Every structure is written in structure tokens, then in C-alpha cells.
Amino acid sequence: MPPTRKSLSAAVLLAGVLLASGCKNVEPWQKRTLSDATMRGDRDPAGQGLADHMWFSREAANGGRGVGGGGCGCN
Amino acid sequence: MGVLGAATLSPFRLSAAAAKAGDKLPDLAKFGLEGTLPATAGKVVHLDFWASWCVPCKESFPVLEALHKEYGPKGYVLIGISMDEEKAEMDRFLKQNKVTFPIVRDAKEKAAFSLRPPGMPTSYFVAPDGVIHSVHPKFEGESTRKTYVGIIEELLAKLK
Numbered sequence: 001m002p003p004t005r006k007s008l009s010a011a012v013l014l015a016g017v018l019l020a021s022g023c024k025n026v027e028p029w030q031k032r033t034l035s036d037a038t039m040r041g042d043r044d045p046a047g048q049g050l051a052d053h054m055w056f057s058r059e060a061a062n063g064g065r066g067v068g069g070g071g072c073g074c075n
Numbered sequence: 076m077g078v079l080g081a082a083t084l085s086p087f088r089l090s091a092a093a094a095k096a097g098d099k100l101p102d103l104a105k106f107g108l109e110g111t112l113p114a115t116a117g118k119v120v121h122l123d124f125w126a127s128w129c130v131p132c133k134e135s136f137p138v139l140e141a142l143h144k145e146y147g148p149k150g151y152v153l154i155g156i157s158m159d160e161e162k163a164e165m166d167r168f169l170k171q172n173k174v175t176f177p178i179v180r181d182a183k184e185k186a187a188f189s190l191r192p193p194g195m196p197t198s199y200f201v202a203p204d205g206v207i208h209s210v211h212p213k214f215e216g217e218s219t220r221k222t223y224v225g226i227i228e229e230l231l232a233k234l235k
Contacts, residue, residue, distance in 0.1 A: 028194045029158035029187045032128045 093191035096209050100201045103154075106186040109162070110179035112154065119151045119230040120201035121223075124187065126158040127168035129195040135214040136172045138223070143176040146227050150203075150234045156181050158195070200226050203234055 003011075026034070033039070042048055055061045094100070100120070103112055123139060125132035143153045155178040159165040165180055181187050190199065194212035200223075202208045208230060211222065 027184075027187065028192060028197075029124060029126065029181075029184070031195070032126065032160065035128045035130075 091189050091191065093193060094189070094199065094207055094210065096207055098207045100199070100205050100207055101189055103186065106181065106189065107183055108156065108179040108186060109182050111177065112179060113152050113177050115152050115154075115201075117150075117203050117234075119146075119203060119227060119234065120199075121151065121153045121227070122156055122190075122199040122201070123153065123196055124156050124158060124181075124190075124192040124198075125196045127164045128159075131214040132196040133168075133172060134216065135196055135219070136174055138214075138220045139176065140174045142220075142223060142227065143174070146231065147176070149231055151227055151231060153177075154179060156186055158184070158187060198223070200230065202230055 037043055052062065100122075103115070103122075121142070123135070125135070127133075139153060139155070142151070147153070153176040155174070155176060157165045157178060157180040159168075159180065160182075162180060162182070165178075169178060192199075192212065193210075196212075196214050198211040200208040200211070209226060211219070213219070
């Protein structure tokens with residue numbers, strides 16, 4: 001039996017509700033987990049050096065790391 | 076417009092517009108903060124939102140303690156508002172970073188959602204008439220200390 005317009009609307013609405021429930025605004029004072037050292041992109045200098053080398057070699061891209069912090073909303 | 080007057084409906088929580096200079100500071104007693112609030116009526120009030128996981132907050136503590144010791148007897152009240160989810164984490168931090176100014180914990184995040192500090196730490200300076208003088212996110216060492224001293228002395232002059 002083909003889906004009716006009503007059932008299709010209900011399915012879309014349900015999907016929207018489920019997707020929206022996965023969203024969360026993280027406020028500056030709620031960033032404890034994000035401020036963890038493991039969240040820092042530059043925590044492994046050797047790994048970062050290799051990644052930079054790869055990007056420069058393959059894509060002639062370099063730098064662009066001017067943003068500091070681990071997303072903790074601090075300084 | 077009052078701090079709570081410009082409330083907007085976020086998808087998941089009713090939140091107020093960020094407090095700014097010129098707004099009246101809401102009554103802190105209504106936020107259900109854990110800990111004892113000092114008397115603030117007619118005093119220069121400094122609210123400092125901090126958390127144990129925030130590195131600049133840790134750097135700010137010796138400066139805040141010095142401000143409290145120097146200006147506390149002159150009518151300045153500093154209140155540290157911890158945003159730690161776990162009280163144990165706050166206690167552990169305070170054990171390692173001893174201060175004598177009052178610390179309360181915003182466990183229910185009511186104060187934070189009312190004032191909406193834009194970063195950690197954020198300091199609010201409040202004039203003796205209860206109006207917010209200025210809002211200062213970030214702590215950047217000596218330059219921030221000098222800014223704070225200037226504001227405190229300016230506001231204390233109003234008490235005389």
C-alpha cells in the first residue's frame with residue numbers, strides 16, 4: 001500500500017523532532033569537556049607536523065592555525 | 076529594559092538576554108546559589124564567574140584575592156560564582172587555590188542563564204546603586220588587573 005500524504009507528513013515530523021532533540025546549545029560555562037587537553041588539536045606536535053607536511057605536499061596548503069584554545073570559551 | 080525583560084525562547088531553555096552595562100543586577104538571592112552570599116547593599120560589587128577547568132580563571136585567583144584584601148575593607152565585595160557541575164571539583168580547586176573572598180556555586184545555572192557570561196571567566200562590576208557598570212570576559216594578567224583596579228577605585232569614589 002503506498003504511503004498516504006498524512007503518514008508521510010507524520011514521518012517527516014517525527015524525523016524532525018528526533019533530529020532536533022539531538023541539538024544542544026553549549027554555553028561558555030558548560031564547556032568543561034571541551035576544555036579538556038584531549039580536545040586540543042595541537043596536543044601532539046609530531047602528529048601536527050606530519051599533518052602539516054601532508055597538507056603542504058598534497059594541497060600546497062600551509063598555516064591557518066591562528067585560533068587558540070580548545071573550545072573552552074576561555075581567553 | 077531589564078535583564079530578564081528581553082527573554083527569548085531558545086529551542087530548549089528559556090533564557091534571558093546577556094546582562095550589559097546599565098542593566099540592573101538581578102537579586103542574587105533568587106538564583107538559589109549554593110553557599111552564603113555576603114551583604115551587597117550600597118557596596119561596590121564584583122561578580123566573577125569561574126570554573127575549576129578554566130585555566131585563565133586559575134590565573135586570575137591570586138589577583139582577585141589581592142583585590143579583595145586591599146579593597147574589601149573600603150566597601151568592595153567580591154563574589155566568586157563557580158560554574159562547576161561537581162561540587163567536589165570546585166572544592167578540590169579551592170583547596171589548591173586558597174582564597175578568602177566568598178565563593179558560591181551556581182549548581183542550577185540560574186545565575187548564568189540570567190546574566191549569560193560570554194566566556195570564562197567573566198567579571199561584572201556593579202555600582203553601589205545596583206546598576207552594572209561593566210562586563211569583562213577574559214583574564215589577561217596585568218592589563219586586566221589594572222583595568223579592575225581602575226574600575227574599583229572609580230566606583231569606590233562614589234561611596235564617599
